[in-house]
Amino acid sequence: MEIKYTTDLLIFAIDDKENENCRELSKKSLSLLLVKRTKEPFKNMWCLPGGFVFDNETSLDAAKRILKKETNLQNFYLEQLKTFDEINRDPRGRIISTAYISLVDKKMIKQDLSKNAVWFDLEIIEEKNNICINLRNELDSININLLKNIVNEKSKQYNYKLVNSNIAFDHGLIINEGIKDLRKKANSSDIIFNMMPNKFTIGELKQVYEIILNKKLINSAFRRVIASKIEPTNEIIKNGGHRPSQYFKYKNNLGE
Amino acid sequence: MEIKYTTDLLIFAIDDKENENCRELSKKSLSLLLVKRTKEPFKNMWCLPGGFVFDNETSLDAAKRILKKETNLQNFYLEQLKTFDEINRDPRGRIISTAYISLVDKKMIKQDLSKNAVWFDLEIIEEKNNICINLRNELDSININLLKNIVNEKSKQYNYKLVNSNIAFDHGLIINEGIKDLRKKANSSDIIFNMMPNKFTIGELKQVYEIILNKKLINSAFRRVIASKIEPTNEIIKNGGHRPSQYFKYKNNLGE
DNA sequence: TGAATAGTGTCTGTGAGACAATATTAT
DNA sequence: ATAATATTGTCTCACAGACACTATTCA
Numbered sequence: 001m002e003i004k005y006t007t008d009l010l011i012f013a014i015d016d017k018e019n020e021n022c023r024e025l026s027k028k029s030l031s032l033l034l035v036k037r038t039k040e041p042f043k044n045m046w047c048l049p050g051g052f053v054f055d056n057e058t059s060l061d062a063a064k065r066i067l068k069k070e071t072n073l074q075n076f077y078l079e080q081l082k083t084f085d086e087i088n089r090d091p092r093g094r095i096i097s098t099a100y101i102s103l104v105d106k107k108m109i110k111q112d113l114s115k116n117a118v119w120f121d122l123e124i125i126e127e128k129n130n131i132c133i134n135l136r137n138e139l140d141s142i143n144i145n146l147l148k149n150i151v152n153e154k155s156k157q158y159n160y161k162l163v164n165s166n167i168a169f170d171h172g173l174i175i176n177e178g179i180k181d182l183r184k185k186a187n188s189s190d191i192i193f194n195m196m197p198n199k200f201t202i203g204e205l206k207q208v209y210e211i212i213l214n215k216k217l218i219n220s221a222f223r224r225v226i227a228s229k230i231e232p233t234n235e236i237i238k239n240g241g242h243r244p245s246q247y248f249k250y251k252n253n254l255g256e
Numbered sequence: 257m258e259i260k261y262t263t264d265l266l267i268f269a270i271d272d273k274e275n276e277n278c279r280e281l282s283k284k285s286l287s288l289l290l291v292k293r294t295k296e297p298f299k300n301m302w303c304l305p306g307g308f309v310f311d312n313e314t315s316l317d318a319a320k321r322i323l324k325k326e327t328n329l330q331n332f333y334l335e336q337l338k339t340f341d342e343i344n345r346d347p348r349g350r351i352i353s354t355a356y357i358s359l360v361d362k363k364m365i366k367q368d369l370s371k372n373a374v375w376f377d378l379e380i381i382e383e384k385n386n387i388c389i390n391l392r393n394e395l396d397s398i399n400i401n402l403l404k405n406i407v408n409e410k411s412k413q414y415n416y417k418l419v420n421s422n423i424a425f426d427h428g429l430i431i432n433e434g435i436k437d438l439r440k441k442a443n444s445s446d447i448i449f450n451m452m453p454n455k456f457t458i459g460e461l462k463q464v465y466e467i468i469l470n471k472k473l474i475n476s477a478f479r480r481v482i483a484s485k486i487e488p489t490n491e492i493i494k495n496g497g498h499r500p501s502q503y504f505k506y507k508n509n510l511g512e
Numbered sequence: 513t514g515a516a517t518a519g520t521g522t523c524t525g526t527g528a529g530a531c532a533a534t535a536t537t538a539t
Numbered sequence: 540a541t542a543a544t545a546t547t548g549t550c551t552c553a554c555a556g557a558c559a560c561t562a563t564t565c566a
Contacts, residue, residue, distance in 0.1 A: 005261075053341070087311075153508050156445055193410040218556060221554090252409050281544075458545080480527080496544075497536095500537065501546090517562100521558105522559085525555090529550105532547105
């Protein structure tokens with residue numbers, strides 16, 4: 001049987017909502033880029049951007065190419081997530097997919113997105129063994145329901161089954177794995193800064209961490225922890241009816 | 257071009273060395289299972305156990321099958337590590353490999369290993385940008401030299417280049433990624449208990465953590481941290497010229 | 513003046529590092 | 540007695556959670 005090799009991309013970014021109350025910081029949300037399928041199978045359904053890996057490229061090369069095609073962005077964070085190879089994951093045959101996570105800064109997208117690509121707001125509701133992922137925008141609403149099972153008790157290793165979803169292929173599974181990975185890495189690395197503009201206030205940065213980790217953070221504790229990773233710029237922004245804030249930028253601590 | 261899909265396994269275990277001083281605990285080391293290639297390419301060189309993924313199975317199924325074939329073990333920890341798909345990683349053509357990590361308890365291997373499979377002691381020497389991995393046993397000695405490069409400064413994302421090695425294919429790269437993953441997970445999960453027998457003393461457990469993490473641990477601190485993960489059995493072992501120790505077993509804290 | 517965020521200070525509890533002290537056994 | 544590990548205790552320091560307090564701006 002002939003095997004085909006593809007890649008699928010989880011392109012995450014932060015969305016800034018307009019706010020009617022000019023004093024408040026703009027509300028933010030995690031957003032994920034999806035494209036609408038134009039062909040069978042799953043015609044007219046949403047799915048992750050992706051495509052076949054060419055003979056002369058690796059899956060990472062292909063992921064870079066697709067990121068550029070969909071967003072016109074280059075040189076953003078891109079890392080292998082996992083390979084999905086269930087036998088019947090694609091009705092067209094044996095198609096395996098190595099998924100990648102990319103984190104981008106939406107404001108860097110100068111030109112338009114590719115024709116079929118649209119950002120969706122992402123929300124996760126997690127209960128004991130059920131995970132519900134909602135993707136929403138003005139056009140559509142997508143629901144993904146997953147069941148969580150323990151595989152190996154000694155290592156708290158879980159697997160996830162797709163109960164139902166209105167997204168193409170097994171992309172509900174891929175999105176779920178991607179979110180878990182993003183959260184894990186948000187805690188243990190500086191990955192989040194890939195989604196931030198060059199200059200940002202500590203309040204904005206805290207908002208982003210709160211969205212990714214899905215919990216409220218304590219102001220002073222957050223400042224303490226983040227302090228070593230950022231450095232102040234000379235710029236100050238007066239952005240509403242409150243004390244002005246300083247712009248900070250990411251500090252490279254490579255030597256340490 | 258036709259693509260072939262394979263899996264390679266990193267099967268890790270802990271080795272107990274005999275000790276001439278009967279008072280001391282037996283020295284331990286991390287060991288990795290390798291097989292000797294019987295065919296070209298890389299004939300007579302060592303490589304990771306692995307093989308083609310059949311049409312009717314996933315790479316995880318194939319990994320389970322190969323683990324059983326090489327060790328006669330089933331139901332041990334097995335988790336996807338990463339997919340390796342460099343274009344020229346295999347001289348026979350475009351062959352991509354999804355690698356898995358398995359952790360096993362050597363003492364559970366009742367029958368012999370498969371004919372070509374042998375355990376090697378593993379040692380890692382890490383300098384600034386150089387990583388040197390040595391695999392040794394009575395039969396042979398394998399050296400793997402890698403260069404570490406930064407890819408994405410904001411996320412401390414690195415990639416590794418194989419400088420030279422006397423192991424087949426890109427398996428030096430796979431081993432390096434596997435060790436990094438093992439260390440990361442040793443700190444953040446209970447994965448290590450998959451390599452332990454059902455009953456063990458805290459001293460033995462500490463030895464294993466020290467080998468994996470490659471650093472000395474403080475006795476009392478280790479006991480404090482590990483206490484919540486283990487529970488005492490009624491058995492006590494008098495194993496030398498020192499105070500006898502209690503056998504412990506892994507405690508499942510799934511409800512918490 | 514009040515709403516809202518920026519930024520600082522401080523108290524408390526937890527947990528890790530360091531190390532000391534005691535226990536127990538075989539040789 | 541001695542070497543070696545087992546087990547417990549304790550002191551200190553770093554850090555996170557919680558919350559209070561001050562600063563500053565615009566409407």
